[in-house]
Amino acid sequence: MSVDTAVMIAGAGPAGLLLAGDLAAAGVACSVVERRATESNLTRAFAVHARTLELLDARGLADELVATGSPVYSLRLFDRVRIDLSSLPTRFPFVLITPQYHTENLLEQRARRLGAELIRGATVVGVRQDVDGVDVDVTTEDGAVSTRRCAYLVGADGVHSTVRRALGVAFPGHSAVQSVMLADVRLRTAPPEVLLVDAVAAGFAFIVPFGDGWYRVVAWDRRRQLPDDAPVELEEVREITRLALGTDFGMYDARWLSRFHSDERQIDRHRVGRVFLAGDAAHVH
Template identity: 60%
Template sequence: MTDQPSPGSSPTTTDVLVVGAGPTGLLLAGDLAAAGLSVTLVERRPQETSNLTRAFAVHARTLEMLDARGLADELISKGEIIRSLQLFGRLALDLGRLRSRFPYLLVTPQYEVEGVLERRARSASVDFRYGTELVGLHQDADSVTAEVRTGDHTPTSLRARYLVGTDGVRSAVREALGLPFPGTAVIRSIVLADVRLTEEPETLLSVRGNGEAFTVIASFGDGWYRVMGWNRNRQVPDTAPVDLDEVREITRAALGTDLGMHDARWISRFHSDERQAPSYRTGRVFLAGDAAHVHSPAGGQGMNTGIQDAANLSWKLAAVLRGHAPASLLDSYESERHPVGAAVLRSSGALIRLAMAHTPFQRAARSVCTRLLSTVRPASAKAIAMVSGIGISYPAGRGAHHLTGKRAPDLHLAEGRLHTLLREGSPILVTPAGRTPELPAHVISAHWSGTRHTSLLVRPDGYIAWASEKQHTAGDLAPLLGR
């Protein structure tokens, strides 16, 4: 429950309290702490290292964001690179066409992603508190107070200037705010397993379905394979027992063979919802990741969308808390990310429905879509760009330069790669060679290595905030940088 009590006398104990230590919360907390802010991260689960995970796909845009934090190369060394997506047995999407330093999909367990993000957060002095559950919160004009309970049921309060809920689909933060989570279950009784295989699949990642069943098989690159499957004729509750024989049966029904799977280290059953919170912000409290939106696993966009939520919010919180931007900047988090969450719900929902196609009409529609994506290059390029995150952009104001709101690629500048410069967590003003306007201390100056005359202001999350073909003086740029 959220109310508006009178301001208390308790001091603010931290700048930002992050609830939930999944990939979204870890990246957010690490960014804020790296910016010099005090950050406390609470997690209901005890601290432990697990080899069990649902997410396994890291898309190109997420790799770019990790590269801008010096983490991509380490993570890539732990995973398997997929350069083509095989869908429905006939459709191959060439990821090599992506205009990115990472023109592929990286298959690696979620715990590897969490590992690199947690080490970064710890090195930046994030205060981790595992075994700590949020049970309530209230906020006033200046701060948020969270009521938490530790593993021994000891109640305590934590006070922060802002709070971010990154605590998943059953978000205690969202419930404490009283926000609804409207939507429906799009698919039930999905089975997941990590197994060994006697026979290697034809491709490192493939999706096969025949109307009665579908299966996804992905290689982790270390001898383990992730298998995800669904059988139309076995729709049971999540609590129903599941064993390797059921996984084998589903795989044979969809693929024609179970590839000799054996030695499962993890088997689970779950259902997938399509839900989105109507608002990502209530006063000084924000939602990100699965706490704000959840959708089908098709396309592997869940963890990626959450990480990109965090990258969008972190620099804005840091700019406001460090006095570099007005508090109104925080309004843009919801206006930019809520439409992205809705778009991911639509695209992942379309993919899962194509995989589940059963009636003659549905199968005909899938054939049309497959043919379109196979033969019309602009259509397949747009699909690849959206699923990978490369094609995501944000609205620009009327009369803005056509680059405004677009993702900035990893530009090769006179001072080095853009992603390397972004590791400072600051905005970057790119100007033609020989021009270095006087800038605020928190803005980095960079120059084109060639003869290009466009000036760009790149946000810390790698999106272009402003662009111009004109020559500008320091006086011209002052109002822009002040905003």
């Protein structure tokens, strides 16, 4: 049976988009299917390390990404440890602070420019494979289900991967930290360090600037361990920040508040027949 495309990729996060660009650059026809109908405006990741920048540089993308953010050459952790990154043997001796959507936008533009197809508003719901190919069931927002056939499928569909579940691949590991709060806020007073983190017995707080007037606060209060779906009040974040950092810097106007837990998990094989797993679908920490 003929295939619709050589490679299908489930998920247009950083892993899926990078792979799509690399396959297209190598002349392999590929198609990315992404559940979200619109471009990403997520600010999940904010720290891009030197090695990641080197990998982006190999694809001609690093300088453009660096221009979107703030380089941090030295970190002060818990008021005691100073980490000097400026002497690292790399063109990028720093941590770059930039929202994840900038990275995804650059990777998406590259993948499209090189000829990869990106289908938004389409969710992978079923996977079957035989010796010659993979049938992938996809639903669109109007509820229609269609089946596309490819020679290979890559599940880059994140931590709750549908593809991983369809393969029956286990995701062993454990939850490392519960009830971590995230707040994207404005501050009345700028912190003295670009990247500020400290801890007390009750918890920790961590503040980084996005460079456009908004700040990301990551805060954890040992005394209030709640499930992920429990709403976050800005006052909770303020209180633990005051305890950990001595002040809440007058934080206000939270545009995003959420609570999550951090898992450490890894699959024991990245390939089952013609189907591969990549990115957070394969490992998280």
